[in-house]
Amino acid sequence: MNDVNSRVKVFPPDQEELRQALLRYLKYILCTDSIELYVVSELFADGVSKFWEAIIDQTIEKIPAVIFIKISDAENQGAINFLKLKLPNWQTWDPTQYKLKSLLSHFKVSR
Amino acid sequence: MQILIFVTHARAELTNDYQKPYAGFNVQEQEVDKPIKITIDNEKQLLFAYVKEFGEGGNLTDAINKLIGIWNEVGNGDKIRIFIHHRSINDNVLNSIKDALIKSSIAFYSHIDNTVWPILTEIKRICQGGTLDNNNERFKKLFDELWNLHSAGERKRKLSIIKHRIMHWFLPMDIDFQGISELLNQEKEDEARQYLKDILNPNINRNYQEQLAALWYALAKYQSDEEIREESDESVASDSQKNMHSIDILLNKEKAISELICGKTEEKVINAWKSLLNVSGLSYSDTDPFKDIKHNPEAPICKFMGRLDSLKKNWEPNKSGPLDIRGIIKISDASETLKNLMPNGANIIDDMLFPDWFCLLMKCLTELEEALGGVS
Numbered sequence: 001m002n003d004v005n006s007r008v009k010v011f012p013p014d015q016e017e018l019r020q021a022l023l024r025y026l027k028y029i030l031c032t033d034s035i036e037l038y039v040v041s042e043l044f045a046d047g048v049s050k051f052w053e054a055i056i057d058q059t060i061e062k063i064p065a066v067i068f069i070k071i072s073d074a075e076n077q078g079a080i081n082f083l084k085l086k087l088p089n090w091q092t093w094d095p096t097q098y099k100l101k102s103l104l105s106h107f108k109v110s111r
Numbered sequence: 112m113q114i115l116i117f118v119t120h121a122r123a124e125l126t127n128d129y130q131k132p133y134a135g136f137n138v139q140e141q142e143v144d145k146p147i148k149i150t151i152d153n154e155k156q157l158l159f160a161y162v163k164e165f166g167e168g169g170n171l172t173d174a175i176n177k178l179i180g181i182w183n184e185v186g187n188g189d190k191i192r193i194f195i196h197h198r199s200i201n202d203n204v205l206n207s208i209k210d211a212l213i214k215s216s217i218a219f220y221s222h223i224d225n226t227v228w229p230i231l232t233e234i235k236r237i238c239q240g241g242t243l244d245n246n247n248e249r250f251k252k253l254f255d256e257l258w259n260l261h262s263a264g265e266r267k268r269k270l271s272i273i274k275h276r277i278m279h280w281f282l283p284m285d286i287d288f289q290g291i292s293e294l295l296n297q298e299k300e301d302e303a304r305q306y307l308k309d310i311l312n313p314n315i316n317r318n319y320q321e322q323l324a325a326l327w328y329a330l331a332k333y334q335s336d337e338e339i340r341e342e343s344d345e346s347v348a349s350d351s352q353k354n355m356h357s358i359d360i361l362l363n364k365e366k367a368i369s370e371l372i373c374g375k376t377e378e379k380v381i382n383a384w385k386s387l388l389n390v391s392g393l394s395y396s397d398t399d400p401f402k403d404i405k406h407n408p409e410a411p412i413c414k415f416m417g418r419l420d421s422l423k424k425n426w427e428p429n430k431s432g433p434l435d436i437r438g439i440i441k442i443s444d445a446s447e448t449l450k451n452l453m454p455n456g457a458n459i460i461d462d463m464l465f466p467d468w469f470c471l472l473m474k475c476l477t478e479l480e481e482a483l484g485g486v487s
Binding site: 015017020021024025028029041044069070095096099100101 | 203206275278279282283284285286287289290293294302305306309310315316317466469470473474
């Protein structure tokens with residue numbers, strides 16, 4: 001199996017264990033050598049400003065696939081509506097409702 | 112004096128009469144910017160204020176400043192509770208408030224809820240024009256109902272925060288074991304073993320029993336004897352052990368779930384609490400589920416986490432011979448044991464794996480949250 005050189009970023013960035021678990025999953029299950037993926041677990045926490053700056057300023061040339069973990073639609077409708085306009089490729093993920101594999105199968109992931 | 116502050120972005124809540132769909136106090140247009148104050152027997156005061164900045168296009172900083180101004184005007188204290196008529200920005204509002212006392216005093220309501228809104232509408236009915244129509248006893252009763260709803264809402268919100276943290280606490284582990292089980296479903300046992308080896312790599316700073324211990328602390332501030340001994344002998348603990356051993360990581364010095372719900376007697380709450388303890392590997396007194404809480408070493412999840420720590424500690428990378436991967440990742444005897452423990456006969460599947468346990472834990476937390484009722 002090839003090692004993975006995935007470009008997975010998590011927001012807030014202090015969740016290294018989550019990032020490593022995702023890297024392992026992508027390595028063993030998707031078996032691909034390069035994936036660009038952002039994973040956002042808090043929309044407004046400290047450390048997420050870089051994500052918002054990238055979205056608002058379009059400083060990333062190609063916005064990667066984005067997973068929002070368990071973001072409540074009801075309480076963040078304004079932000080979700082904004083993201084719908086800016087992001088072409090994103091999904092929300094409630095880990096208690098869907099397996100990660102099922103979520104990724106609906107994704108267009110850059111390789 | 113108990114003070115209930117209502118803040119709305121909707122002008123109609125003041126200017127409409129109570130019979131219109133968007134019920135209001137029926138005050139004159141020129142009086143809209145002046146808060147309505149209704150005080151009974153110098154014991155209970157309802158203050159209703161229009162802050163347009165909370166509405167569409169409003170500046171949230173200005174809105175918060177006005178709210179703090181109202182708070183300061185009525186006097187500082189722990190007998191003030193605030194309801195804000197929201198428009199889907201609850202998190203933004205709370206994140207913008209630095210004062211912990213004010214923040215903890217806030218709950219939200221809306222014209223489409225069936226908790227606060229009907230009671231508030233009845234208050235508006237007996238306070239048309241912004242003054243009470245001599246119906247003092249009725250007003251007091253409605254006031255108390257709102258006051259109690261607010262308390263329930265506060266408990267529910269705190270529980271929701273702990274639930275969110277618990278989900279994120281176990282999520283990396285959930286992803287890992289989803290991956291392994293996926294490979295086993297595809298009959299790729301060798302790759303599944305390699306996956307498990309990666310997870311149990313000693314360089315990965317994860318201690319499974321300590322992860323469970325943090326959950327126990329979040330549920331009931333329970334610490335096992337071993338953990339208390341370790342804490343009292345920190346000089347022998349390595350730096351990495353100390354880093355991992357932050358048992359309060361999920362609570363961050365806030366109240367445990369047991370403290371939030373202690374005193375509740377509703378059957379729904381008690382059953383949901385017992386289920387939560389059972390799934391988490393904690394036992395409790397037969398007569399009172401808030402007493403004698405301790406871990407049950409025979410609980411499926413305790414045995415599973417202990418097995419992983421033991422494997423990690425004794426891992427020999429070059430050791431040949433098959434590893435019973437299916438046996439290791441199964442939460443042993445989960446089916447029968449948990450079926451017996453769950454008061455509501457939850458749907459426990461055979462051959463429970465970690466992701467199934469994780470979903471069950473979250474289900475128990477959701478049931479408890481719903482059983483608490485109240486506003487959010």
